[in-house]
Amino acid sequence: MQPKIYFDNASTTALHPEVYETYCNLLKTKFYNSDALYDASVEIQQMIEKSRLAIADTFCVRANEVLFTSGASESNNMAIKGIVFSSQDKKHIITTQIEHSSVYKTCKELEEVFGYDVTYLPVDKDGKVSASSVREALREDTVLVTIMYVNNEVGSIQPIEAIKEIVKKESHAYFHVDGVQALGKIDIDTKNIDCISFSAHKIEGLKGSGILIKKRHVPMIPLICGGQQEFGLRGGTSNALVHILFAKTLRLALDNQKKYHDLIQSHHDYLLNELNQIEGICINSPKDSVINIINFSYPQIPSEVMMNALNSHGVCVSAQSTCASKQGQPSKVLQAMGFERERANSCIRISISYHTTLDECKEFIKILKESCDKYGRV
Amino acid sequence: MVVYDTILIRYGELSTKGKNKKDFINRLSKNIQRVLEDCPELQFKNTYDRIYIKLNGVDPFPLTERISKVFGISSFSLTQKVETNIEAIQKACLEIAQDTQVGTFKVVAHRSDKTFEMKSDDINRSVATVILKNTEHKVNVKTPDFKLHVEVRADSTYITSKIYPAAGGYPVGVNGKAMLLLSGGIDSPVAAYYVMKRGVEIEAIHFSSPPYTSNSAKEKVLELARLVSGYQGRIKVHVVPFTDLQLAIYKHCSESYAITIMRRMMVRIAERVALRNHCLALATGESLGQVASQTLESMGCINDVIKLPVIRPVVTFDKLEIIAKSKEIGTYETSILPFEDCCTIFTPKSPVTKPLIRRAEEYEALFNFETLIEECILNTECIVVKPIKEKESYL
Numbered sequence: 001m002q003p004k005i006y007f008d009n010a011s012t013t014a015l016h017p018e019v020y021e022t023y024c025n026l027l028k029t030k031f032y033n034s035d036a037l038y039d040a041s042v043e044i045q046q047m048i049e050k051s052r053l054a055i056a057d058t059f060c061v062r063a064n065e066v067l068f069t070s071g072a073s074e075s076n077n078m079a080i081k082g083i084v085f086s087s088q089d090k091k092h093i094i095t096t097q098i099e100h101s102s103v104y105k106t107c108k109e110l111e112e113v114f115g116y117d118v119t120y121l122p123v124d125k126d127g128k129v130s131a132s133s134v135r136e137a138l139r140e141d142t143v144l145v146t147i148m149y150v151n152n153e154v155g156s157i158q159p160i161e162a163i164k165e166i167v168k169k170e171s172h173a174y175f176h177v178d179g180v181q182a183l184g185k186i187d188i189d190t191k192n193i194d195c196i197s198f199s200a201h202k203i204e205g206l207k208g209s210g211i212l213i214k215k216r217h218v219p220m221i222p223l224i225c226g227g228q229q230e231f232g233l234r235g236g237t238s239n240a241l242v243h244i245l246f247a248k249t250l251r252l253a254l255d256n257q258k259k260y261h262d263l264i265q266s267h268h269d270y271l272l273n274e275l276n277q278i279e280g281i282c283i284n285s286p287k288d289s290v291i292n293i294i295n296f297s298y299p300q301i302p303s304e305v306m307m308n309a310l311n312s313h314g315v316c317v318s319a320q321s322t323c324a325s326k327q328g329q330p331s332k333v334l335q336a337m338g339f340e341r342e343r344a345n346s347c348i349r350i351s352i353s354y355h356t357t358l359d360e361c362k363e364f365i366k367i368l369k370e371s372c373d374k375y376g377r378v
Numbered sequence: 379m380v381v382y383d384t385i386l387i388r389y390g391e392l393s394t395k396g397k398n399k400k401d402f403i404n405r406l407s408k409n410i411q412r413v414l415e416d417c418p419e420l421q422f423k424n425t426y427d428r429i430y431i432k433l434n435g436v437d438p439f440p441l442t443e444r445i446s447k448v449f450g451i452s453s454f455s456l457t458q459k460v461e462t463n464i465e466a467i468q469k470a471c472l473e474i475a476q477d478t479q480v481g482t483f484k485v486v487a488h489r490s491d492k493t494f495e496m497k498s499d500d501i502n503r504s505v506a507t508v509i510l511k512n513t514e515h516k517v518n519v520k521t522p523d524f525k526l527h528v529e530v531r532a533d534s535t536y537i538t539s540k541i542y543p544a545a546g547g548y549p550v551g552v553n554g555k556a557m558l559l560l561s562g563g564i565d566s567p568v569a570a571y572y573v574m575k576r577g578v579e580i581e582a583i584h585f586s587s588p589p590y591t592s593n594s595a596k597e598k599v600l601e602l603a604r605l606v607s608g609y610q611g612r613i614k615v616h617v618v619p620f621t622d623l624q625l626a627i628y629k630h631c632s633e634s635y636a637i638t639i640m641r642r643m644m645v646r647i648a649e650r651v652a653l654r655n656h657c658l659a660l661a662t663g664e665s666l667g668q669v670a671s672q673t674l675e676s677m678g679c680i681n682d683v684i685k686l687p688v689i690r691p692v693v694t695f696d697k698l699e700i701i702a703k704s705k706e707i708g709t710y711e712t713s714i715l716p717f718e719d720c721c722t723i724f725t726p727k728s729p730v731t732k733p734l735i736r737r738a739e740e741y742e743a744l745f746n747f748e749t750l751i752e753e754c755i756l757n758t759e760c761i762v763v764k765p766i767k768e769k770e771s772y773l
Binding site for chain 2: 305312
């Protein structure tokens with residue numbers, strides 16, 4: 001079934017036609033193991049390395065600082081566990097209360113299974129952690145600070161520029177950033193960030209595709225021991241074509257970021273304005289969030305019911321992170337921002353893209369109003 | 379390697395039924411054919427006291443679970459069919475014995491064909507002798523590890539070792555049809571099982587309240603229907619869009635009476651859909667005292683709006699008994715999946731446990747529920763669910 005309005009681009013995106021086409025063409029013939037020694041394999045290996053180099057140039061890092069992974073959840077696990085396990089004498093980690101589950105649960109596991117001490121920094125009502133709270137939390141035995149760039153539920157942008165200076169200058173800790181929701185949305189400067197994770201499928205790329213940028217000086221223990229792939233940090237035959245496609249995906253996304261910024265901004269402003277005029281709706285995203293995400297609550301209707309209602313009209317939205325959508329708990333992020341349970345229980349996240357049209361925005365508002373009227377408190 | 383060529387089906391209670399017996403057997407045969415409809419090679423032969431399914435090369439073992447679910451069968455066996463002469467019988471029995479793990483055995487011969495030259499006891503002895511001579515098995519007539527049944531008939535002889543117990547009861551359909559209220563909980567699939575066991579065919583009616591209930595909740599109900607459909611071949615599920623009526627109830631009625639009125643509306647709709655589909659009764663998974671709407675007072679108040687008899691097979695069961703049965707029939711794991719159904723979504727804080735018919739009628743007089751009921755029925759979706767999942771093309 002084809003949805004009518006897809007407002008869930010922070011969850012995943014449609015494949016870019018150019019990525020699709022190149023992938024299909026490569027799939028037909030390029031099946032060789034990129035680590036074998038004959039010409040057909042060497043050719044694929046070279047394509048991967050060209051992709052790696054292109055990505056490295058984009059982020060102003062060296063080619064051997066780009067690691068291909070299966071996606072951002074893996075990149076986050078790899079960075080966090082890989083770093084803390086290689087510095088056994090230090091046992092303190094700093095993160096926030098609003099991280100994606102792949103960071104949050106990794107920290108929980110390190111806390112509960114491996115005996116690490118984890119500080120979960122609170123956020124303000126705008127969903128932002130303060131740089132000074134990072135400074136206060138830093139300790140002599142802090143091994144890692146891991147903080148997301150853009151929150152996936154409300155779109156709040158964290159003060160990464162300020163935090164990285166503090167971590168670099170005032171501690172010996174490593175700094176990891178989950179950059180998934182920032183990529184293709186805001187400009188990212190990787191200077192003084194030790195590790196940063198990205199995913200392809202959030203920027204019109206393939207699922208099962210991600211990277212971890214890991215600076216040379218960062219020690220890391222591999223999670224998957226095996227062959228020589230990814231400099232020995234991630235064993236297993238390379239998913240070569242997927243890695244090859246990451247460079248193209250990235251280039252297209254960054255081009256489109258510039259090209260369509262104003263268009264997305266205008267749709268964002270339209271939606272925000274219309275939402276503000278619906279009685280009972282409260283906006284949860286801060287004013288200076290990324291422009292592709294708007295999170296709001298209509299406290300009379302729980303998220304699940306609202307999603308079902310919108311879904312019956314062919315409208316795709318999320319409540320909290322899609323990765324936690326089946327648990328039926330109120331949003332942790334909204335609770336951390338200090339919103340009461342009812343509001344955290346009724347949040348809806350819409351995330352638009354450059355494909356979004358004004359007509360879709362209008363239609364969405366119309367369907368939303370109808371749903372609020374019909375299913376609001378009985 | 380023993381090759382079976384027939385499945386022999388033994389009847390349950392219907393062996394005692396007089397003149398309707400032929401109808402019963404035909405119905406049973408049809409019901410079996412339905413659950414095995416994906417094996418066109420099978421040939422069915424109905425006789426006065428057995429149904430024989432000729433396998434024609436089909437592997438019988440994957441079919442046994444499905445056959446054991448068909449009501450009206452007391453037991454069945456996989457059999458070899460051989461010529462009615464003692465050499466052929468001995469040879470086949472020996473093969474089965476050689477195929478079985480060494481232990482103790484007993485031969486049980488029956489002679490429906492009394493013209494056969496040997497008496498049952500002589501057959502037992504001659505077959506046992508061959509097995510004792512050629513294998514390590516020992517005889518034990520009291521508690522054998524396996525029994526070899528030899529049924530001598532005029533045309534041929536059927537040899538079986540293992541008897542599979544089956545579900546018993548009556549062939550579904552011989553005692554008419556009922557409309558079951560299927561909620562998605564633990565009780566109603568168990569009720570379905572017991573109703574079908576007495577030979578009553580089931581159609582199911584489900585009340586769905588989108589967007590308060592999700593598509594997954596509906597899929598869950600269809601899956602439950604599929605799981606119990608194995609007992610009757612296939613099942614028709616009527617999905618009633620209930621939201622507008624439910625919203626009207628909550629708008630016009632006191633919160634404490636909302637569940638009572640809602641149930642009264644449900645049975646009204648169920649009765650009408652039942653009559654249109656030639657059902658003779660309603661069936662529910664109600665269990666006395668389990669929730670507010672299942673007290674005797676509530677049942678009376680709800681029952682008051684319909685004329686069809688209501689079968690409540692689990693009405694006196696403890697919850698644990700119902701759970702045990704639902705595990706046995708394989709519906710439990712699906713029943714406990716956490717999706718809202720239309721009963722749980724608006725649960726009032728203090729529902730009335732002793733509702734008065736008079737009060738319920740007063741509330742119902744406050745709005746025009748007739749139109750809403752007709753709309754529900756008009757928009758009801760009918761889905762036929764089969765026991766075997768259809769294979770998706772992408773798999």
